[in-house]
Amino acid sequence: MTYQYIEHIDSPNDLKKLPVEALPQVCAELRDFILQELSHNPGHLASSLGAIELTVALHYVYDSPEDKLVWDVGHQAYAHKILTGRREKFHTNRQFKGLAPFPTPTESEHDAFVAGHASNSISVALGMDIAHNLQHSSQHTVAIIGDGAMTGGLAFEGLNNASMDKNNMLIILNDNNMAINALQGGFSQYLLELSTSKKYNKFRWIVYSTLNKLGLISEQKKNQVLRFNNYLKSILSKQPSNIFQGLSIRYFGPTDGHDVTKLVKILAEIKNYTGPKVLHLITQKGKGYAPAEKEPTIWHAPGEFNLETGERKASKKVALWQEIFGDTLVELLQADEKVVGITPAMPSGCGMDKAIEQFPNRVFDVGIAEGHAITFSGGLAKEGLKPFCNIYSTFLQRSYDNIVHDVALLDLPVTICIDRAGIVGNDGATHQGLLDLAYLRPIPNIRIFAPMYAEDLQEILHFARTFEHPLAIRYPRGMAHYCEKQLPKVEYGKGICLREGEKGAILSLGAIGNNVEKALETLPNIAHYNMRWLKPMDENLLEEIRKKFPKIITIEDGMVEGGFGSAVVEYFADHHEPISVLRLGIKNQFVEHGSPDELYHLLGLDVEGITQSVRHFFDL
Numbered sequence: 001m002t003y004q005y006i007e008h009i010d011s012p013n014d015l016k017k018l019p020v021e022a023l024p025q026v027c028a029e030l031r032d033f034i035l036q037e038l039s040h041n042p043g044h045l046a047s048s049l050g051a052i053e054l055t056v057a058l059h060y061v062y063d064s065p066e067d068k069l070v071w072d073v074g075h076q077a078y079a080h081k082i083l084t085g086r087r088e089k090f091h092t093n094r095q096f097k098g099l100a101p102f103p104t105p106t107e108s109e110h111d112a113f114v115a116g117h118a119s120n121s122i123s124v125a126l127g128m129d130i131a132h133n134l135q136h137s138s139q140h141t142v143a144i145i146g147d148g149a150m151t152g153g154l155a156f157e158g159l160n161n162a163s164m165d166k167n168n169m170l171i172i173l174n175d176n177n178m179a180i181n182a183l184q185g186g187f188s189q190y191l192l193e194l195s196t197s198k199k200y201n202k203f204r205w206i207v208y209s210t211l212n213k214l215g216l217i218s219e220q221k222k223n224q225v226l227r228f229n230n231y232l233k234s235i236l237s238k239q240p241s242n243i244f245q246g247l248s249i250r251y252f253g254p255t256d257g258h259d260v261t262k263l264v265k266i267l268a269e270i271k272n273y274t275g276p277k278v279l280h281l282i283t284q285k286g287k288g289y290a291p292a293e294k295e296p297t298i299w300h301a302p303g304e305f306n307l308e309t310g311e312r313k314a315s316k317k318v319a320l321w322q323e324i325f326g327d328t329l330v331e332l333l334q335a336d337e338k339v340v341g342i343t344p345a346m347p348s349g350c351g352m353d354k355a356i357e358q359f360p361n362r363v364f365d366v367g368i369a370e371g372h373a374i375t376f377s378g379g380l381a382k383e384g385l386k387p388f389c390n391i392y393s394t395f396l397q398r399s400y401d402n403i404v405h406d407v408a409l410l411d412l413p414v415t416i417c418i419d420r421a422g423i424v425g426n427d428g429a430t431h432q433g434l435l436d437l438a439y440l441r442p443i444p445n446i447r448i449f450a451p452m453y454a455e456d457l458q459e460i461l462h463f464a465r466t467f468e469h470p471l472a473i474r475y476p477r478g479m480a481h482y483c484e485k486q487l488p489k490v491e492y493g494k495g496i497c498l499r500e501g502e503k504g505a506i507l508s509l510g511a512i513g514n515n516v517e518k519a520l521e522t523l524p525n526i527a528h529y530n531m532r533w534l535k536p537m538d539e540n541l542l543e544e545i546r547k548k549f550p551k552i553i554t555i556e557d558g559m560v561e562g563g564f565g566s567a568v569v570e571y572f573a574d575h576h577e578p579i580s581v582l583r584l585g586i587k588n589q590f591v592e593h594g595s596p597d598e599l600y601h602l603l604g605l606d607v608e609g610i611t612q613s614v615r616h617f618f619d620l
Contacts, residue, residue: 116430119152326351393433
């Protein structure tokens with residue numbers, strides 16, 4: 001398919017050469033291009049469709065990469081990628097050795113900062129803007145925050161700081177779901193036009209100059225003028241001031257985020273205003289594609305689909321780990337009225353949608369606020385409830401202090417269900433769940449379990465309902481394996497032997513053990529132990545292993561340093577046991593994007609890699 005404009009845009013400078021009247025057509029072409037590409041190369045669709053006009057207007061008015069556009073979250077940024085020289089490679093987006101799934105400075109100078117997680121843009125942009133001021137630079141800084149990222153506590157910390165320190169940052173609130181002010185009638189639009197009009201700002205300057213000449217405005221009291229300005233708007237609109245105005249941050253909006261020509265005008269007007277500013281845009285996730293507009297949650301990342309009919313490609317019917325969790329949580333909610341569920345804005349992704357539908361008063365979506373989710377769970381547990389808090393591994397990092405201070409310190413019975421642990425895949429380095437074992441293990445009172453099979457997850461969740469201590473359960477993304485033979489039930493702190501052998505032993509933790517089992521089908525006389533628990537470790541089983549084998553291999557789907565293998569080595573070292581241990585896992589690195597199969601192969605953790613390591617270590 002050929003396009004009139006975007007085929008000739010390889011940088012923002014090419015976009016600027018077009019007349020403003022051409023921009024709606026540029027937006028239409030970008031929307032079609034993204035739909036065409038994502039229909040067969042899956043990615044994050046609805047959010048990027050909703051941010052196209054905003055992206056075009058930003059690159060038309062600002063001068064990237066000199067001006068810094070800080071995206072939050074990266075789901076919004078596909079049009080940004082296309083306009084900044086990556087159109088020809090966009091078909092490789094999220095693929096192994098292809099374009100990164102989210103903005104990253106290692107890929108393009110137009111990507112001001114990494115944007116894999118949520119809520120960091122305001123803090124980052126504020127730091128950049130103050131750095132520019134200290135270095136007497138005229139660069140502009142824009143934070144583009146959306147997709148619910150304003151529910152994260154870090155965003156509010158950044159806002160608070162922005163209201164205190166001298167800066168000229170622009171915050172664009174891409175409001176596609178959660179509105180701060182309702183967009184009602186034409187008067188809100190009138191306030192926006194009033195705020196950006198030359199007459200209004202001339203009047204505002206006269207007021208300021210007059211008060212200053214009378215000695216009524218000191219350097220410390222200049223914010224009083226801004227507060228007066230916001231107060232005037234509040235009186236005219238008959239609405240209370242919002243949080244931005246309360247913080248003395250100039251507020252513009254809300255306005256239509258899909259009118260690209262008007263956005264260009266607004267951005268050009270406020271570009272050089274001094275002081276922190278917020279432009280509030282109302283946008284629609286999935287804009288321009290009817291199925292995505294109707295069901296934006298489903299079309300956030302829909303997989304492959306038929307562009308003409310909107311029919312999504314059916315996936316194979318398999319049991320996914322998150323589905324097993326979700327179904328089991330429903331069983332627990334039915335069995336015990338003290339059970340409650342908590343998710344930080346991922347109810348469908350983590351499998352809690354059924355539980356929310358059936359038990360709306362006992363399952364809580366707290367927004368993109370992982371720290372709050374943990375502390376909230378601590379409060380629930382302190383008063384006698386049994387909270388099951390589900391958080392993706394990579395996002396759990398943001399709640400570390402809350403786990404330590406608000407759960408572990410009081411030994412509260414909070415069950416932390418860690419979804420997407422280990423290799424996640426195409427979302428790349430920002431989303432791989434590789435650190436949880438290492439950072440949770442040193443925390444007193446917390447217990448850690450990793451299921452190898454679907455049955456293990458079901459059993460440990462039922463066990464957790466009556467367990468009176470903090471418990472972390474970590475499991476991966478994707479298909480769960482059911483065991484083909486009868487295994488011992490899950491017991492507290494107990495591992496099991498899956499396969500006997502005499503030449504050596506492999507100790508695995510979690511679902512990676514399934515790769516070990518496949519590798520051992522072609523390897524003679526190697527024992528395999530599924531340890532199940534990282535903490536407490538089954539020391540009796542370790543003693544049995546030590547007496548039988550002079551050499552062992554540990555394997556885990558996480559960082560080697562500080563993780564499961566380290567725990568085994570520490571046990572033997574503390575007990576002065578002379579045993580040789582090879583630790584397999586991820587070696588102190590961030591893992592790039594690609595399919596799980598490609599990444600396991602890259603890391604030597606697929607069946608082939610494990611086989612080679614076993615043969616070499618045991619001299620087979």
